[in-house]
Amino acid sequence: MQHQEDALAAYVDAVRAEDGALAVILVGSVAQGREREGSDVDVYYVVDEERFDAETAAGRFAWVDRWGLDYPGSYIDVKLASPAYLARAIESADDPTRASFLGARIAWSAVPGLDETIRRIVELPAGAWDERVRSHVAQARLYGGYFLRQAVERGDEFLRRHAGLHLALAAARAALAASHVLMPGPKYISALVRTVDTPRGFLEAWDRVVSDPRLEDAEVLLRLLEELLPAPLAPDEALSTFIRDNELAWLRGTVPAEFW
Missing domain, CATH: 3.30.460.10 (Beta Polymerase, domain 2)
Incomplete structure (x- = not known):
């Protein structure tokens, strides 16, 4: 104006x-x-x-x-x-x-x-986007398949909420990366994830994980995430990718993947 x-x-x-x-x-x-x-x-x-x-x-x-x-x-x-x-x-x-x-x-x-x-x-090179998808899917697997399960087994409500929101963020980041879309900040995620192509049922599972993270919904979301991967990601690869991009970010002089 x-x-x-x-x-x-x-x-x-x-x-x-x-x-x-x-x-x-x-x-x-x-x-x-x-x-x-x-x-x-x-x-x-x-x-x-x-x-x-x-x-x-x-x-x-x-x-x-x-x-x-x-x-x-x-x-x-x-x-x-x-x-x-x-x-x-x-x-x-x-x-x-x-x-x-x-x-x-x-x-x-x-x-x-x-x-x-x-x-x-x-503008990021195309190869960087593929690597981001793999990193965010690895992060989703750890939060949704490991930390969330531990939270449920222990009755740890904080960890359940923490794991659920981190799973949702990683899943959304993977979907954005698959569409070559930058993430302006967490406050934009809920709207932005609805503007990119996602597998059928993804958004419904994503919403359920955000509102009340449960293992059955996490499993659905994780299964749908596999469709976004540019190449298969073996379990050991996912673990190493998660460790590299999150727990060892300090060693590599980077920031954890969720803050990319």
């Missing part, structure tokens, strides 16, 4: 002369054309490495600017970035970071090739 575009232009005018300022990238609902009347304006503010290091050393990674200056309830939701930050995001950013650049628009830039950098952040 025009009032958000005016707010963005005012923000760019306010920061482009600042020391170290390099670019402003519009993201979020305004960039994607799904803003509401009172939506805020989300941006990445790209600065040089010297300023990025100084800001982040002081604990400043994000902030709100121009609160209430442009239209009622308005503000600019700012996340800090630098050229090195963006380059590293291409290689190793998690899904919420990658997804935040979907539909991004450069409002102003002094960074050559910034459009190409953004494109590479949101």
Whole structure:
């Protein structure tokens, strides 16, 4: 909407002369054309490495600017970035970071090739998607076939709920990965999993696991997940994949698979 575009232009005018300022990238609902009347304006503010290091050393990674200056309830939701930050995001950013650049628009830039950098952040190679499916299915098997069973046998209600939600998340992540869809964050999962192709009965089983995780529903969901696998995943492979991508993430310098 025009009032958000005016707010963005005012923000760019306010920061482009600042020391170290390099670019402003519009993201979020305004960039994607799904803003509401009172939506805020989300941006990445790209600065040089010297300023990025100084800001982040002081604990400043994000902030709100121009609160209430442009239209009622308005503000600019700012996340800090630098050229090195963006380059590293291409290689190793998690899904919420990658997804935040979907539909991004450069409002102003002094960074050559910034459009190409953004494109590479949101696109993963095909082989990476297949590996994600295998990893998420392995995670689902452990939570649905092992931890959930232990919870039921022990009468551990916390573990039952924990295992059920982790099974549901892993199953949804596998379905998204099979359709090459990034996961913007957990709050989007319930809606997003309904927008991708899933085996017949998947969503019904998924909903039951979310609301009241039981072994019989977990078994149905796990059986349907097998249809998403690009190649068979033997039990020992699933266990090793789970250990590698979750329990040994610290050793590999990564994060657990559910946070990819």
